[in-house]
Amino acid sequence: MKIAVLASGKGTNLQAIIDEWFEEALPVEFVGVGSDKVSAYALKRAEAAHIPTRVFPKENYANRQEQEEDILAWFEMLGVELLLLAGYMRVLSPEFIRRADFPIINIHPSLLPSFPGLNAQKQAVEYGAKVSGCTVHFVDEGMDTGPVIMQEAVQVFEEDSEEELAARILKVEHKIYPQVVRLMALEKITRKGRKVYIQRDS
Numbered sequence: 001m002k003i004a005v006l007a008s009g010k011g012t013n014l015q016a017i018i019d020e021w022f023e024e025a026l027p028v029e030f031v032g033v034g035s036d037k038v039s040a041y042a043l044k045r046a047e048a049a050h051i052p053t054r055v056f057p058k059e060n061y062a063n064r065q066e067q068e069e070d071i072l073a074w075f076e077m078l079g080v081e082l083l084l085l086a087g088y089m090r091v092l093s094p095e096f097i098r099r100a101d102f103p104i105i106n107i108h109p110s111l112l113p114s115f116p117g118l119n120a121q122k123q124a125v126e127y128g129a130k131v132s133g134c135t136v137h138f139v140d141e142g143m144d145t146g147p148v149i150m151q152e153a154v155q156v157f158e159e160d161s162e163e164e165l166a167a168r169i170l171k172v173e174h175k176i177y178p179q180v181v182r183l184m185a186l187e188k189i190t191r192k193g194r195k196v197y198i199q200r201d202s
Contacts, residue, residue, distance in 0.1 A: 001185040004032040004080045006071075008089040011042025013107060016174035017084070017181055018049045026178065027185045031078040034071060036090050052078075058090070068096045075100070082184055085139065086177075094141040104139040105184070107177050109169045111135060111151055116144035121166040129156050132165065134173045136180045138191065147194045150176050 007014050014033065020026050033046035033053050043053045054074055061067040075083065085092075085106040097104065110120035112135040115127070124132040133153040140146040152172045156165055183189050188199040 001028045001081045002031045002079050003028045003082045003084060003181065003185075004034065004075055004078060005030075005042075005046075005084045005086050006034050006036075006088040007042035007086045008035055008037050008040055009042065009087045011040065011045045011086060012170065013086040013173055013177050014042050014084075015045050017086075017178050018045065018051075020178040020182070022049070026182050028082075028181065031080060032074065034074065036067070036088070042086065064090075064093060065095070068093060072096065072099060075102075082181075084177075084181065091143065092139065097139060097141055103184070105149065105180065106137060106139050106144075106146070107173050108135045108137065108144050109166065109173065111153060112137060112144055112148060119162075121169060122162040124156055125160055125162050125165055132156050132169065134169050134176065136176055138196070147191055147196050149189060149196050150180050150198075152176050 005014055017026070021028060021030065030051045033042060033051050035043055035055050036058055038055050038057055043055065046053045056067050056071055058067055081102050083100065083102055083104045085104065108120060110124060111133045115123040121132070131153050133151060135151045136149045138146040138149065154169050154172055183198060190197045
């Protein structure tokens, strides 16, 4: 399966997936890593793994539509079959999602539908939640509203800061995101409406 990644920052989830790929645990071909940030460290991680990269800085485009047209054209050229969002800080437009002829998945640092949007770890701490975690989900036209593929819980301690909780959640993100990529590549995930079914090995 040909996969591409969009990332805006450090790219630690990207690295977790690359590491699994290097260990031949993922039956995928990385065809590209794109970013809206020239300085994104995710690009350096991709280059170190000999994955083609491209940058789409928003200041180079008149509007979001032009930027997304360019991204979609690149993906079409690459023959992308699955798009992963890994800390991509731009919201994809409904038109982009409708036109993409491949599934798009994202990882979010909370147990959706709780604490969607930005600063999910801070939201959990301030709310006084006892449990948070992370969610891998299909991307739809809403904000973190797509069908859930996989979730894992992380305990929230009373003394937790946002940073402490985020660090513990991130470790779990690095575990479950590659798992979902592998299941997608092996065609073990099916979606019927909002329900997602995983075919487990017997």
